[in-house]
Amino acid sequence: MPGVDGPKTTTFALDKAGLDRLIAALRRRGYRVIGPSVADDAVVYGDVASAADLPAGLGDEQAGGRYRLRRRDDGALFGYTVAPQGWKRHLYPPRQKLFAARRSAAGFEMLPPEPPAAPMAFLGVRACEVAAIAIQARVFGDKAYPDPGYGQRLAAAFVVAVECAQAGGTCFCASMGSGPAVSGGFDVKLVELAGSGRHLFLASAGSPAGTDLLAELDAPEAAPGDVAEAERQVAVVAGAMGRTMAAETARTLGEHAEHPRWDEVAKRCLTCGNCTMVCPTCFCTTVEDSTDLKGEHAERWRKWDSCFTVDFSYIHGGSVRTEGRSRYRQWITHKLSSWHAQFGSSGCVGCGRCITWCPVGIDITEEVAAIQASRK
Ligand code: SF4
Numbered sequence: 001m002p003g004v005d006g007p008k009t010t011t012f013a014l015d016k017a018g019l020d021r022l023i024a025a026l027r028r029r030g031y032r033v034i035g036p037s038v039a040d041d042a043v044v045y046g047d048v049a050s051a052a053d054l055p056a057g058l059g060d061e062q063a064g065g066r067y068r069l070r071r072r073d074d075g076a077l078f079g080y081t082v083a084p085q086g087w088k089r090h091l092y093p094p095r096q097k098l099f100a101a102r103r104s105a106a107g108f109e110m111l112p113p114e115p116p117a118a119p120m121a122f123l124g125v126r127a128c129e130v131a132a133i134a135i136q137a138r139v140f141g142d143k144a145y146p147d148p149g150y151g152q153r154l155a156a157a158f159v160v161a162v163e164c165a166q167a168g169g170t171c172f173c174a175s176m177g178s179g180p181a182v183s184g185g186f187d188v189k190l191v192e193l194a195g196s197g198r199h200l201f202l203a204s205a206g207s208p209a210g211t212d213l214l215a216e217l218d219a220p221e222a223a224p225g226d227v228a229e230a231e232r233q234v235a236v237v238a239g240a241m242g243r244t245m246a247a248e249t250a251r252t253l254g255e256h257a258e259h260p261r262w263d264e265v266a267k268r269c270l271t272c273g274n275c276t277m278v279c280p281t282c283f284c285t286t287v288e289d290s291t292d293l294k295g296e297h298a299e300r301w302r303k304w305d306s307c308f309t310v311d312f313s314y315i316h317g318g319s320v321r322t323e324g325r326s327r328y329r330q331w332i333t334h335k336l337s338s339w340h341a342q343f344g345s346s347g348c349v350g351c352g353r354c355i356t357w358c359p360v361g362i363d364i365t366e367e368v369a370a371i372q373a374s375r376k
């Protein structure tokens with residue numbers, strides 16, 4: 001796992017064959033390489049064996065309640081912005097077996113846990129996603145009650161970050177201070193330069209493991225002009241985002257518990273929970289126990305849940321949050337406001353997924369802006 005601030009290192013220039021060598025070198029080290037590919041008309045982060053598996057020449061169009069893949073004419077391999085599902089589902093799987101037990105002469109006996117899975121290498125982690133991983137690492141690294149599974153998976157992982165070459169239609173990472181430049185939290189950082197007759201991946205290391213990997217690829221140093229072009233590219237992306245978050249209002253959102261805006265948003269919100277499922281920092285879960293029909297074998301599973309379900313706030317005879325307004329208010333005030341006191345930062349990295357994948361296009365930045373406008 002990389003440190004937060006990567007050291008300054010040489011920048012190398014990889015071509016597509018060089019990227020293939022990078023993937024092969026990760027696989028030789030025993031990593032399960034997970035990167036972008038296409039399934040069900042969307043970019044998904046799944047197993048990749050070579051650069052041929054990546055979504056060549058595909059970009060995405062994202063807007064409130066809308067996602068479409070589109071063709072690009074530059075052959076870019078990382079030409080999309082973010083996939084619907086982030087890296088959370090690999091570091092913090094939607095279903096995890098907590099333990100299994102079987103009946104024995106003594107009552108019951110706990111079965112040994114399953115052996116850890118192969119370490120993962122994440123290829124194509126965006127700046128906002130690096131920030132989201134760091135936020136979840138703080139959540140699950142709680143000193144009193146750490147989540148050992150998350151910590152072990154992250155400690156064993158290798159992160160290949162890829163800087164964004166365009167702003168997505170719902171992104172606002174620049175105003176959250178979480179992107180689009182990747183400044184730490186990676187083992188290797190790539191910047192793709194595609195179009196104008198060239199296709200390069202500028203590669204630099206952010207950890208000793210990254211330095212070791214790049215040294216093996218036999219790649220030339222990047223030309224100063226290409227390094228300057230990479231810096232210009234990310235500066236253009238930072239200035240091209242169509243949304244901003246009103247930071248001070250967001251941070252103090254908890255002070256507006258009775259604001260009439262909650263009734264207005266509740267008229268549109270379906271309480272479907274999509275926003276929480278795609279959010280790379282949401283972490284709520286429920287626990288389910290099951291037994292076989294004979295009562296000989298029992299298992300306990302932890303499953304993703306959402307603060308938008310009625311059951312989530314069910315305590316001794318009823319749900320605390322029965323209305324849509326209180327469930328939406330709970331989600332957004334925790335994410336943007338009380339998260340600061342609990343975990344030392346905002347819980348939002350500005351990836352825009354909750355806007356894109358909300359079926360009715362509710363926009364977290366618009367809701368905060370509406371409350372800000374009413375204060376004036
Ligand atoms: S709240 Fe929305 S924009 Fe913020 S991190 Fe979650 S999904 Fe991304």
Ligand code: SF4
Nearest residue numbers: 269270272273275358
């Ligand atoms: S805000 Fe949108 S995605 Fe979230 S629960 Fe409401 S309707 Fe579903």
